[in-house]
Amino acid sequence: MKAETAASTNAEPTGTRNAEPTGSLDLDKLYAARLQAARARPYLATALFALHVVESRQVPTMAVDRHWRCYVSPTFVDLMPEEDLAGVWVHEVSHLLRDHHARSDRVARERGLTGPGERLRMNIAADLEINDDVYGDGLVTPRGAVRPIMLQLPEGELMEDYLRLFRLGPLTQSLTWLDCGSGADGRDREWDLGPDGAHGLSDQERDGVRFRVAQAITGRPGDSPAGWRRWAEEAFHPPQPWRELLGAAVRSAASAAGAGDDYTYGRPSRRSAGLPGVVLPSLRRRPPRVSVVIDTSGSVSDAELGTALLEVAAIARAVGGRRDLVSVLSCDAAARTVQPLCRAEGIALMGGGGTDLRAGFARALRASPAPDVVVVLTDGQTPWPGTQPSCRTVVGLFPRRHSGTSWHENDPDYVPDAPPAWARVVELG
Known part of the structure; x- marks a missing residue:
């Protein structure tokens, strides 16, 4: 593969075919491009300067590994304009910040x-996620940058979504040179120094870099694109695996037979044809209604209540984003006010006493119209209803360790009952 061939973001720069390679890596040019990238995208500065440069003649252009090393071809640096190199810096560090190798x-x-074909497809999909909004506003788009429009795809999608939307074929034949390294697609390269090599970042250091970049973005959100x-x-x-499980449990309960079903005379049943003179109603599918009961007793921490509010928003997305169909009820030993979901951060969670979620179940089931699904977010230290509710139930259970004795607000010998068998239980955290 020729060094002048495009990297994952670059094609051969025009007007540089006759450039004379120096033979050694031009660090002054490379670092000047990094400084230019940091000035154009100051919120990425921490990550850009955390990358350790490794000169390598095995690398076609520039590539990264999962340990935050950036492998650079000297010839590639000689041939690329400095402003294009700035764009390549931002592109490569974006792979690491977005954890593309693990994803x-x-x-x-x-x-x-x-x-290797599927890994190439992952590299392309990761590039599409990055390149749709990373350039402009002081950062030049490197020649040959892969954009969604080139593959007739929409912008603003994630790597996982793009993977479902295209296959290798005529539109990707010109992209076989793409290679951003193992930091983009997770496949080790022959030039990688590996986990024991010098100048790699530890897991804690990588998380620290991501956190500081996230702080810089949220501190001045108007200066960064929507994707960032x-x-x-x-x-x-x-996002945690248990969040995916909770969302899947809610969607499964909401789409099960009988949930959201109702009869209407607005459209007669097809069976009416077999009964002359009799009009039968047809079965209509309506969006499911969800009632969320949040345990606000003294045994639930503030952090867990914050997690519960995040889950309320996720539950709304799980049923199609219809917030008007989601109601929230806080409950300790008594059920509080039922609130429609507008914004999760605007929900007042009242309580702090003992726990008896049976009152919450009863209050939720008395609602008109009745819910199709009841979701309970609790630590499990509560009596449960003796009979199965008329609708499906999902329990999100905050983790607790019970060793010999368990804890209760007033009784240290109390051992809570496990959630009933008729409830779908998802461990949170």
């Missing part, structure tokens, strides 16, 4: 994707 590994396991603001929000509240 690619996870997607590969979940979808059974194997082989979304990333920063998830860096503070990273």
Whole structure:
């Protein structure tokens, strides 16, 4: 592969074919480009200066590994204009900030994707996620940058979504040179120094860099693109497997037979044709209604209540974003006011006493119209209803360790009952 061939963000720069390579890495030019990138994107400065440069003649252009090393071809630096190199710096560090190597590994396991062709597709998808809004406003778009419009795809999607939207074919034939390194697609390269090599960042150091970048973005959100603001929000509240499980449990309960079903005479049933003179109603599917009961007793911490509010917003997304169909009820030993969901941060959670969620169940089920799904977010230290409610139930359970004795607000020998068998239980955290 020729060094002048494009990297993951660059094609051969015009007007430089006759440039004379110096033979050694031009660090002055490379670092000047990094400084230019930091000036154009100051919120990424911490990450840009955390990258350790490794000169390598095995690398076609520039590439990164998961340990925050940046491998650079001397010839590539000689041939690229400095302003284009600034864009490459931002592109490569974006792969690491967005954790593309771990996400690619996870997607590969979940979808059974194997082989270099699939890893190339992941590299392309990761580039599409980055390049749709990272350039402009003082940062030059490197020649050959892969954009969603080139593959007739929408902008603003995540890598995992882009992977579902395209396959290798005629539109990607010109992209076979893409190689941002193992930091982009998770596949080790022959030039990687590995986990024991010099100048790699530890897990804690990498998390610290991401956190500081997220702080810089959220501190001045108007200075960053929407994709980076979304990333920063998830860096503070990273998606967890249990969140996916909780969302899946709610969606499953809401889409089960009978949930959201109702009869209407607005459209006669097709069976009416077999009964002349009789008009039968047809079955209509309506959006499901969800009632969320949040345990606000003294045994639930403020941090867990904050998590509960985040889950309320996630539950609304799980049922199609119809917040008007989601109501929230706080409950300790008594059920409080039922509140419609407008914004999760505007919900007042009242309580702090003992725990008896049976009152919350009763209050939720008395609502008109009745809910199709009741979601309970609790630490489990509560009596449960003796009979199965008329609607489906999902329990999000905050973790507790019970060793011999368990804890209760007033009784240290209290051992809580496990959630009933008719409830779908998801461990939170």
